[in-house]
Amino acid sequence: MSTATVNQNRKELFGHPVGLFVLFFTEMWERFSYYGMRGILVLYMATSATAIDPGLGWSNKDAIWLYGWYTMLVYVASIPGGWIADKFLGQKKTVMLGGLLLCFGHGILAIPQNWAFFTGLILIILGVGGLKPNISTMVGGLYKEGDIRRDSGFTIFYIGINIGAFLASITVGLVAYYYGWHYGFGLAGIGMVLGQIVFIWGQKFLKGVGEFTGGSEASEEERLAAKRPLNTIEKDRVVVLLISFLIVVVFWGAFEQAGGLMNLYTDAKVDRTTGWSSLAEIPAAVFQSLNAGYIIIFGTVIGGFWIWWKKKGRESSSLFKMAVGTIIMGLGYVFMMFASQEASAETFGKAAMIWIFLAYLFHTIGELCTSPVALSFITKLAPLKYASIMMGVYFAATGFGNKLAGSIGESAQLEPFEGTMVVSKQEVLPFMSKDSMEIKNLDKKIVDIYDYPINQDKNFSIKSKVYPENGKVVFKEYETGTDLNMLFELSSGEDSNTAELMTTLTENNVTASNPYHAKLVFEKDKDKAQIIGNKGDGKDYGVSFVLEEQQSEQEYATFKWLVIFTVAFGLLLILFLKKLKKLTHGAEDHEHEMLEQEPYELADPSIND
Structure with missing residues (x-):
């Protein structure tokens, strides 16, 4: 070269x-x-x-x-x-x-x-x-x-x-x-x-x-x-x-x-x-x-x-x-x-x-x-x-x-901690509001509509307080204090990190008066969302979240x-x-301004031992 x-x-x-x-x-x-x-x-x-x-x-x-x-x-x-x-x-x-x-x-x-x-x-x-x-x-x-x-x-x-x-x-x-x-x-x-x-x-x-x-x-x-x-x-x-x-x-x-x-x-x-x-x-x-x-x-x-x-x-x-x-x-x-x-x-x-x-x-x-x-x-x-x-x-x-x-x-x-939504669409509607959103119509053109996200199989989130009480994790809506535990169940089994959630809350002395917080993200299963006949049925939604305070510390x-x-x-x-x-042997010791530019070769091959 x-x-x-x-x-x-x-x-x-x-x-x-x-x-x-x-x-x-x-x-x-x-x-x-x-x-x-x-x-x-x-x-x-x-x-x-x-x-x-x-x-x-x-x-x-x-x-x-x-x-x-x-x-x-x-x-x-x-x-x-x-x-x-x-x-x-x-x-x-x-x-x-x-x-x-x-x-x-x-x-x-x-x-x-x-x-x-x-x-x-x-x-x-x-x-x-x-x-x-x-x-x-x-x-x-x-x-x-x-x-x-x-x-x-x-x-x-x-x-x-x-x-x-x-x-x-x-x-x-x-x-x-x-x-x-x-x-x-x-x-x-x-x-x-x-x-x-x-x-x-x-x-x-x-x-x-x-x-x-x-x-x-x-x-x-x-x-x-x-x-x-x-x-x-x-x-x-x-x-x-x-x-x-x-x-x-x-x-x-x-x-x-x-x-x-x-x-x-x-x-x-x-x-x-x-x-x-x-x-x-x-x-x-x-x-x-x-x-x-x-x-x-x-x-x-x-x-x-x-x-x-x-x-x-x-x-x-x-x-x-x-x-x-x-x-x-x-x-x-x-x-x-x-x-x-x-x-x-x-x-x-x-x-x-x-x-x-x-x-x-x-x-x-x-x-x-x-x-x-x-x-x-x-x-x-x-x-x-x-x-x-x-x-x-x-x-x-x-x-x-x-x-x-x-x-x-x-x-x-x-x-993230994960779970599954266990209620019907009608039961979760009070926790969300209508919003402007873009969707693809039957002609696959993007149009603006005003609707509940769940009716269009869209994600939605709920801000929540999180704290332990009587041996279980309690979720309360951030502004109103409404109980959210009825909406979903945390995952269980070998891959579940639910026990870790309780341990984290307990070790950090989290209480109802000094709670942690989480944004609960509800997302429909992507494979089920592709089935047109299921659109807006409110089923097959998973839930995931991280603790805001813990994420900020990290x-x-x-x-x-x-x-x-x-x-x-x-x-x-x-x-x-x-x-x-x-170790450079003066490679940078003699740099100077030059009046004209001449061709250059890397590492002078004439250097001998």
Whole structure:
């Protein structure tokens, strides 16, 4: 694999090679497709299968579980993607192949069928694995070794990523909200097609970048470098890269709560009302645009700050930036702790939006100090023969971080208590009110009606006080105090967690005068809801709930430990910074401004033992 093979000055735009902007727009649209789909993925899985725009009907816990595995595999696939580029195709052709797989994957995901959902996810995993590590390595191939513009070039590239993410989070989120989940998935797919078109069109600006070292385009020097064993300096640099990947796992494990835990938290416990008649409530998925929006605003500012900081002769190594970024990102969860406290200050309360804005701001500043810097760091240290696969390992580390994030988010979600509604529709009607809702008529057109949710097989919920009394759990309607125990029976048997409910209430000294609270969610069995003749019969309803106080404590504890661990980890890195820098053998010691851009090769192959 090579990142540059043509000895010529490259055309420049705004002080950077034109090829940077080809890769910028390609990645922008690819990330539009990925983040647009990711922004609605968990919400789609967790949406009731009987809703007007049905989701998969999974629990929050199960949705985050799949989200964690999916986001991990998306990035772990970068290892075989990098290996294929290094050994067989080169980066450029592997990016082309990955882009085609992504076009098919997103297109299939727009089909409203279960087989299409899982098939689409698999193709997207394979496509990102081929595209993501190799397009990033190609960015490094545009710059000569020691060029101080490299970090800022990656920051510009990173801004492109986040323009795509910003546009996707708003447009895909709104399209999914107003027109349906699969229209949102389809819009994400259109973005990927545009990215593929840009990459094909821009090939003339990428000549000599990302070619296969075993092919005819490679120079004799590159072919020899690909066969030569690693020397001592290169081995040390690989070691420090592998250590830096541990930073990546920790950083993304904390950061990537955005699509899972924070997405669900925003949906359930943040006051998203605006007072605007045209948009009374902001869809939760739209808040995913904050991170990308902040990057667009502050990306060049943070990149310029570090260049200024370095020129002042102050510590500005990549490892230092990554440690500082991890600390700043972790501090963002302090605001989520404030949000959790505000929401739990009153029963069934919600937090103000300002906490989400502040949390994402700190997460973004931390990301700008870490992620684009890590990409650049790899292109500085990776040996030529392993350039793509090292970038693949980096993205695999990102994937493991995403899986860690999924596990953390999953642990923050309590297993719901479950039961079965045991009364007729007439007996439960007094506990609900008529509401405006959308349904599909016999012509499968969406129309607005005003009715009781149960008449349309819709979900409904009842706010309840919960406390133990005389050896049983008592449920009382929150405002009126009406007995709710007659409406449903808690599940029993080996899989039941009813005994756990009584234990929790007793151990926390819950009483009638100091009760816990729960929102009892009544949901019709999704298979029975498909039978037209059963519509509105009020039968086959299950009940599920979590204790609000217990859930709030779990979320607060999760946010607190994220702060403690990330800050402690970042400080530990700074403590060992000098020892880690020695392993780089001065790879960042001679960066300077260059008058003209020349081709660059990763890890100078002429270095001897």
